[in-house]
Amino acid sequence: MNTVARRGASSPRELARIGDRISFVYLERCTVHRDANAITAEDTDGVTHIPSATIGTLLLGPGTRITHQAMALLGECGAGVAWVGEHAVRYYAGGRALTRSSGLVEAQATAWASRRTRLDVARAMYRLRFPDEDPTWRTRQELLSMEGRRLKECYKREAARTGVPWRRREYHRDDFSAGDPPNQAVTAAAQCMYGIAHAVVAALGCSPGLGFVHSGHERSFVLDVADFYKTDIAIPAAFDAAAEGEADVAARTRRLLRDRIHQTGLLNRCVRDIKNLLGYDGTRDTDTTDPMRDRVTLQSDGDRHVEAGRNYGGEIIW
The missing domain is CATH 3.100.10.20 (CRISPR-associated endonuclease Cas1, N-terminal domain)
Incomplete structure (x- = not known):
């Protein structure tokens, strides 16, 4: 059949x-x-x-x-x-990885497993958000304060640019309509960015739960990645949508955001940023004998990898 x-x-x-x-x-x-x-x-x-x-x-x-x-x-x-x-405004399911390699998730897990390297990656993430500042010696509390100030300044700047009245950020988890139009637009933009970031993270084979700034949630790493682009793509699109009127602000935000993601080449940028942050160059995944074949290896001593699919009983692996 x-x-x-x-x-x-x-x-x-x-x-x-x-x-x-x-x-x-x-x-x-x-x-x-x-x-x-x-x-x-x-x-x-x-x-x-x-x-x-x-x-x-x-x-x-x-x-x-x-x-x-x-x-x-x-x-x-x-x-x-x-x-x-x-x-x-709710996300329920993720997809299968586009890659069949575990290289990126292994690099992510290695960086995450040590508190020192986890903080190093978190600092590198903030360096993406603050290209004019050096977060090398910043504590986590100082990094969080920097982020809080950055968001407040962004909301104020975008409100002034678009003429949209803005009081403060309000997120009503169980009642989307409880927020005013600019807050609805910001929420819609954020949720779209989370979905996009989750798609990229899943396609690359990374673990959504192993975050470096966020923690304790199944999508911690997704939230980390989405925040890279919040102030230069998501929030401006939200305020532009809110400036066009109150009706259908969420749908209008999604359309504006979709166009800007295409215009800025965000998906390529997102892939590149994740690989750079995790120090991943893909060399271990390369199969020079047959590039169309999945590569599966077995781990040996000294971090050596040998080909799977054969019996190594009694054989010395150098």
Whole structure:
């Protein structure tokens, strides 16, 4: 009997790089299915085809249903999938890694396991946010204070630029509509950035939970990454959306943010920043004999790696 499971899985090199993909696609009140290598969204207006390998993350809003075949296709393509609540303010699920290498997650775990290197990476993260300051000798408390001041100054600056009235940041977890329009826009922008960051983190094979600034949450590293771009991409887009009016501010924020992510090449930047922060150059993943083949190794003494798939019983490994 023919089944979808009999199809061969695509090689990572046959798929679109995460940096070349659409940052996110938001769908609501539709049924998501598949047609060959595309997913389809069917609603009262008809059927829309979306090439699956071009999606960074798929945000499924209220009223959506998705078939098993569509999820299998998205998983094979390494796309992130999130079931989100009204106005995309909740995130429920992540996707499969686009890479099949454990190199980046091993580099992440190594840096995270030591308190010293964990602080080193946290300082490097703040260096991305404050390119004109040297956080080398800053304590964690000093870094947090720097971040707090940076956000307050950003809100004040964007309010002055757009003419949008701003009192203070308010986030109502269980009632999105309780906030004023600029706060709704900032919340919508932040949640989109978290979804995008999660898609990149998952596609690279990193652990979402091993954070260097944030801690104690299953998406700590995702929150770390999303915060790199908060003041130069997310918050400006939110204030621009709020300046256009109060109606549909969340949807307008998502559209503006999507355009700016494409214009700034954010996905490529995000991939590059994560690799640089973790000191990862990918040399261990290279298979010069067959670049299309998955590389699986066994760990030996002295941090040596030998090829898997063979028996080393009684053999001395040098």
